Amino acid sequence: MADYFKLLGLPPRAALDEAALQQAYLEATKTAHPDQAGGDAALSAELNAALEALRSPVTRLKHLVDTRSGLGWRAIPLEAGLMSLFEKLGPLLQQTNAFLTRKQAATSALAKALLASEEMRLREALEGLNELIEQEWQRLEVLLPECDERLATGDDAAWKDVQAMQAKFAYLTKWRAQIRERLLGLML
Template sequence: MPDAFALLNLPPQAALTEEQLQAAYLTASRAAHPDQAGGDTQLSADLNAALEMLKSPVTRLKHLIEQHSNTPWRAVPLDASLMGLFEKLGPLLQSAGAFLKKKQTATTALSKALLASEEMRLREALENLGTSIEEAWQELEAQLPRYDDRIAAGEGSVWIELQAIQARLAYLNKWRTQIREVLLGLML
């Protein structure tokens, strides 16, 4: 993909607000929209893809690193705080999977009622872990503006640190999605 930042006429930054993205997208897409005189279907599609890529910090950081650094990708191990979340998530997801099987096989009103308290405990544990994951996400996202000054200054070590942030955000995003899916499964 072409440089999404350049397509939207945005500086290559780790931190972008929804307002910045929307304003840049609207400005760029007005002239390119296929319904406008001189509009360009391919450019319009590229602008849409650029917006989608830059919306999420996970994909934005990956794109930023790929487009603006020569740093090779490397595996990033979980730090202690993320490992603590993961150690809670694994068993909780296993418990949820086992519970969902029990819930599917429950056919009588009595058997379903007997599962209600277990479901409430499971739902509460998932929601609490989801809150912890969201807090960790927000902490990482709040750090992003500090990296923009270092990028602008041409500091080479910033890219390795951004890779670590991107990896942590990717883990958290995956875990967030897993929790949402299980909570939705409990609703059915």
């Protein structure tokens, strides 16, 4: 597996500044781009993959753990805060799915109008839950520099915490997508 941090000349860190990442990518692609004289299509593709992997905390932390920690895959249980979000999400997704089935079956204007208040309630509930997910995402992002500090001191337990944080980001990413999908379904 390629080391994307090394490829872009960036320090291997859990927290990366988006502007620094973009600048490193642009510098690296100046000579590698296939349209440039002496450009290398394979290297250019790898640089693109590096940018995509390091841009998101989910894939950045996974790459960091995979290339630096020596830890293998392990199941990460949900902590209480995330479990609370999940316990709200599951039933809300089921309710939305059932509603979307009824909405699709409604053919008359009257039948559709009778569903409007439930649709609004579901939309508000989904948007509210999405806000809670965003707050949790932001809370985790604030912790990334602390992870870097712990890793820099050689704290071996920090790697397991980084791995757990990556799993949390992955859960939140999936839940965001599920909410976005249902909200789009409600718009149609």
